[in-house]
Amino acid sequence: MSFVRDTYLVETPPPGMNVGVLGWLRGNLFSSASNTLLTLFGMYVLWTVVPPLIEWALLDAVWQGSGREACLVEGAGACWAFVAAKFGQFIYGTYTFEERWRVDLAFLAGALTVGLLMIERMPGRRYIAVFGLLIYPVIAYILLTGGRFGLPEVETTLWGGLLLTFVVASVGIVVSFPLGIVLALGRRSQMPVMRVLSVIYIEAWRGVPLITVLFMASVMLPLFLPAGTNFDKLLRVLIGVALFSSAYMAEVVRGGLQAIPRGQYEAASALGLGFWQANLLIIMPQALRLVIPGIVNTFIGLFKDTTLVMIVGLFDFLGSIQVNFSDANWATPQTAATGYAFAALVYWIICYSMSRYSMRLEARLNEGTRRA
Amino acid sequence: MRRYLLLASTAALIAFASAASATTLDDVKKKGFVQCGVSQGLKGFSSPDDKGGWTGIDVDLCRAIAAAIFGDPEKVKFTPLSAKERFTALQSGEIDVLSRNTTWALSRDTALGFDFRGVIYYDGQGFMVRKSSGVKSAKDLDGASVCVLMGTSTSLTLADYFRSNNMKYEPITFEKDDEVVAAYESGRCDTYTTDRSGLYANRLTLKDPQENIVLPEIISKEPLGPVVRHGDNQWGDIVSWTLYTMLNAEELGLNSGNVAGMRESDNPEIRRVLGTEGKFGEGMGLSDDWAYNIIAKVGNYAEMFDRNVGKDSPLGIPRGLNALYTQGGIQYAPPIR
Known part of the structure; x- marks a missing residue:
């Protein structure tokens, strides 16, 4: 029995080329000739783009200064001093300086409410949601417009910057969601009048570009109203945006409704549930879960579309950046590029956070149906 | 097609507007401020400063109108307007005066139902x-x-x-x-x-x-000026004479710095402008120190030009055509008497 080993061999490590950094590189970047070529090409592109970008945005950038002279130095990169000087305007527009704490407070309260709602094990989450949907808008409205409780009034014509972007986007989102659900149900309804009305509404709003809607609201509407009635431009825009986006939301929700098998409706009926009960308890929870990516897609699109309010003379975040390009005290070759870079960064951060949150939400809601 | 629609609606509106409201001056006094249409950002004419306020020569004219009426250049609100919006905003009464680098041309003066009230900047x-x-x-x-x-x-x-x-x-x-x-x-x-x-x-x-x-050549005429609605001549006069006062002040050597001491000047022309002699504000429904307020609170034409587009601004545009007629330009204001 001498040919049987009675001791274990000492374990040897796997070949050096298959583990660690080298192994990962070989497996992922240089696994074949074409992959190697693509990797090299990608590295070349990064090499040509990234260093000049860093040089422009960070190394050569001008961070401080009170006017264009600061950014006119030879070889100056991004003019961040411009963003610093105009930062207040980018955030609040021309909102009265002494009253800006009200915007901060409204924003903080909103952020806190949303933040608490995101924590899944939060006690009393239901009440927070009710507060967020019913009470918070009233508080925010009073804080922002003022004219009550000793707060001086701040007209909406002074609103601007990120504040205006958030107001338009959040009103659009909050109003379009329930309205969209109702329209989607209407379009699938058995009642001919409901169905026809919903179809007409959805197709009419989807048939016109948002720019046209805003333009009608701001330019044509005053011509039809009696002279002297000046109803708030921002309100006109908010109504336009909300009605417009609810048509899109309706179609997204309808997609979810169509994916629910008929058996679910029949089961709900068999349990003795009426139309609203069946929809609220059985159908909608399943349908909405299916279309979370579509809903978030619409929200992100809406958030970015808010910038079209520039057409009607409201300065949203991007608009208040652009209008400041016309300040001769900051006219430099780098001003516009810096302003747009800043805008892109802020939009990206906000939209990316929205999409990350939606992915988390999906993962949590789909735990029961997830493929292993 | 759009033009005809616009014309038809304009005509209807003018009938409407004049029937519905009293004079523009009464409206302005009642609400307590002048609503002024400006551009959505044009260097030197109307642009935001670091604090979020508006600056520029178009903006300063609006401030001067407010100073003439209220004695306070801050009693003005600005509506930034796109090129497309500007005329409807004026027609519908959303703004009281349009001061938005708008070129004076026949079709605008007649068919659109507007009045151009002087030239604040001769462009080309x-x-x-x-x-x-x-x-x-x-x-x-x-x-x-x-x-x-x-x-x-x-x-x-x-x-x-x-x-x-x-x-x-x-x-x-x-x-x-x-x-x-x-x-x-x-x-x-x-x-x-x-x-x-x-x-x-x-x-x-x-x-x-x-x-x-x-290059020195100017190949087109672009006289830019403030615009008001047809039909309210008192309001138009206020806008015209605000601009003329600023020009006359420059000609007479009055500026925001020295005007306070000039009220008792011996020069009869200066005395008339500053309201020491005669009652020239009355005809427009203004107080007699209307011109004094314009010069003291906003300045004369040269001050306005220099700080916004001229030698004291980054733009550094030479006066050129916009110099007074006495200095080789064509800016010429009728006298106050």
């Missing part, structure tokens, strides 16, 4: 070239490539100018202002044309502004 189309090109006059531009904005009257004027001078050129057109500037900067064209105030303003965004010059 011009050319910018690189110093190194050695071009000294627009007549040297034969065969040049010209960067120009697409679909504006600028490109029509350009075509007319080159045809009437028997010169050839190659237009390179762009959709947006900053694209035109970028193309000129990158050397895609020999010259860049737009209104001269715009040339001076956009020169600031070039890498080396001093290497570029604006």
